[in-house]
Amino acid sequence: xxxxxxxxxxxxxxxAIQNLNFSVSAxxxxxxxxxxxxxxxxxxxxxxxxxxxxxxxxxVNGVDVFDDPIQVKRSVGYLPETPPLYLDMVVEDxxxxxxxxxxxxxxxxxxxxxxxxxxxxxxxxxxxLIGNLSKGYKQRVxxxxxxxxxxxxxxxxxxxxxxxxxxxIEIRELIKSLAGNHxxxxxxxxxxxxxxxxxxxxxxxxxxxxxxxxxxxLTSRMQHGAIIYDLLVKNPSDAGIASxxxxxxxxxxxxxxxxxxxxxxxxxxxxxxxxxENAVASKMGVLEFSPEKMSLEDVFLQLTKQQ
Amino acid sequence: MKKALTIAxxxxxxxxxSPIAYIVCSFFLFIMGWMFFFNVKAFLLRSMGFNMGKATxxxxxxxxxxxxxMNVILLFLIPFxxxxxxxxxxxxxxxxxxxxxxxxxxxxxxxxFLSAVFFVLFxxxxxxxxxxxxxAYANPEIGTIVTSYLGTxxxxxxxxxxGVFFSALTENQIVSGVxxxxxxxxxxxxxxxxxxxxxxxxxxxxxxxxxxxxxNFSQGLIDSSDVFYCLSxxxxxxxxxQRVLDSYRWx
Ligand SMILES: Nc1ncnc2c1ncn2[C@@H]1O[C@H](COP(=O)(O)OP(=O)(O)OP(=O)(O)O)[C@@H](O)[C@H]1O
Ligand SMILES: [Mg+2]
Numbered sequence: 073x074x075x076x077x078x079x080x081x082x083x084x085x086x087x088a089i090q091n092l093n094f095s096v097s098a099x100x101x102x103x104x105x106x107x108x109x110x111x112x113x114x115x116x117x118x119x120x121x122x123x124x125x126x127x128x129x130x131x132v133n134g135v136d137v138f139d140d141p142i143q144v145k146r147s148v149g150y151l152p153e154t155p156p157l158y159l160d161m162v163v164e165d166x167x168x169x170x171x172x173x174x175x176x177x178x179x180x181x182x183x184x185x186x187x188x189x190x191x192x193x194x195x196x197x198x199x200x201l202i203g204n205l206s207k208g209y210k211q212r213v214x215x216x217x218x219x220x221x222x223x224x225x226x227x228x229x230x231x232x233x234x235x236x237x238x239x240x241i242e243i244r245e246l247i248k249s250l251a252g253n254h255x256x257x258x259x260x261x262x263x264x265x266x267x268x269x270x271x272x273x274x275x276x277x278x279x280x281x282x283x284x285x286x287x288x289x290l291t292s293r294m295q296h297g298a299i300i301y302d303l304l305v306k307n308p309s310d311a312g313i314a315s316x317x318x319x320x321x322x323x324x325x326x327x328x329x330x331x332x333x334x335x336x337x338x339x340x341x342x343x344x345x346x347x348x349e350n351a352v353a354s355k356m357g358v359l360e361f362s363p364e365k366m367s368l369e370d371v372f373l374q375l376t377k378q379q
Numbered sequence: 380m381k382k383a384l385t386i387a388x389x390x391x392x393x394x395x396x397s398p399i400a401y402i403v404c405s406f407f408l409f410i411m412g413w414m415f416f417f418n419v420k421a422f423l424l425r426s427m428g429f430n431m432g433k434a435t436x437x438x439x440x441x442x443x444x445x446x447x448x449m450n451v452i453l454l455f456l457i458p459f460x461x462x463x464x465x466x467x468x469x470x471x472x473x474x475x476x477x478x479x480x481x482x483x484x485x486x487x488x489x490x491x492f493l494s495a496v497f498f499v500l501f502x503x504x505x506x507x508x509x510x511x512x513x514x515a516y517a518n519p520e521i522g523t524i525v526t527s528y529l530g531t532x533x534x535x536x537x538x539x540x541x542g543v544f545f546s547a548l549t550e551n552q553i554v555s556g557v558x559x560x561x562x563x564x565x566x567x568x569x570x571x572x573x574x575x576x577x578x579x580x581x582x583x584x585x586x587x588x589x590x591x592x593x594x595n596f597s598q599g600l601i602d603s604s605d606v607f608y609c610l611s612x613x614x615x616x617x618x619x620x621q622r623v624l625d626s627y628r629w630x
Binding site: 120121122123124141142143145146148150152154156157158159160161169170172173174175217 | 382385386389393396397471472473474475476477478479480481482483628
């Protein structure tokens, strides 16, 4: 559906992205993950035909964005980093305007607008001025605008930024519901954000792809084939820790005050229960047992180390 | 072209959400109303015999000064109408919506241009009250009224096209408005320079001056070279706007 090859963009003498190659098949949800300035927005702007690349090509549904931008733009819905909202317009009028700009035929105009407004949960504010809406609602109007012509491809640049937790979950559900009928690329610099919605992640750093894989494989790769669990105890004892170490599936144990990080060998059968039993038996007072959360920094450190 | 009309329609409606449009429109009608009243009064005094013997027609005594002044006032007011056309969209990044929608830069330029032209026509619409008044109470030269409006409209298109160009050039509305005004004045007053220029330059400058192309219209004449001048002037500035916007994304 989307084929990106050798994509390069220079802003003046500085390259924002360099030689990106990836493809997204129809109906897939792919996440762009990367820190600030990685080049996520730049890549998206080129795919949507907003700006031309310095080198390389983008094909959407077999059509080159550079050769036939109009054709591509018709089948792409785009939510830019700053949603393009006319603050002095009423929600409904604005979505209608976006629909008309995107060739929605007159006969289905009303239906498309209503459907986009309903799907983004804007029905009760449809007559309000966009300028008077909260940031989260403005973001929804931005998404409604991208959806209204029912595009085959959706490019969403940080779609949940500025939303409250409830809205984040709602928008994630909305994005997931689009899978199958729509091809979606979304960007984020938060790992859980992409893991919650995407089937596949493309990790970008400094304008280059550092990893590209499904979530599961990526996470296991990132952890060197091992999985780390954090055990929080009331009173850590040397004897208890020693007995944890003696378990066959435990590869390493690190103690930091009352937090014990245990690295286990994932090739063995799931034996977390034995780990907990052992900790309880040594009377350390188990408070919490959880998989270690990896921050984006960890992910990047790991990914760049592997190269 | 359909997209251009979509944009024009939306932008035309947007004018009425902002106070600037109301201020510009009321100011225009206030000044014009006062000017009309003043000229009619002067004309009546003259025709009652205070004119030292020389009788003037309505065209000479009312239409020419009123519509001549209207053109000057529009020169000053149109920058306020055009200043935000593209500037604001660039500043607020709403232009991304246009650039990622299936339409051409020409559609954008024409859309913006037409929205401002529609607004000028809206303002001009109110001034039809003056000829209506004259027709009701006297016998004015209908031909001169028609050509005055045609000339005013064509010159307004020129100002609007300058405005479109400068709004495409900068994100700053004030800069866009000021540059439009300065350029409008420049093309208006260029004939002054013509008087002190050499023979060939003098002809060129005279031809370029907007004011010279209004004279015939104000006298009830339609000269195709005037129409041609205004249309080409507009075309050139719209073309330049299109180039500027095209390159906007290439940085
Ligand atoms: N218009 C521009 N002119 C010059 N440099 C730019 C421009 N836009 C982006 N850049 C540079 O290109 C690089 C990539 O920027 P981009 O906006 O694509 O990053 P991003 O991954 O979207 O980051 P963020 O997470 O902060 O949104 C950055 O170093 C940025 O400074
Ligand atoms: Mg970005």
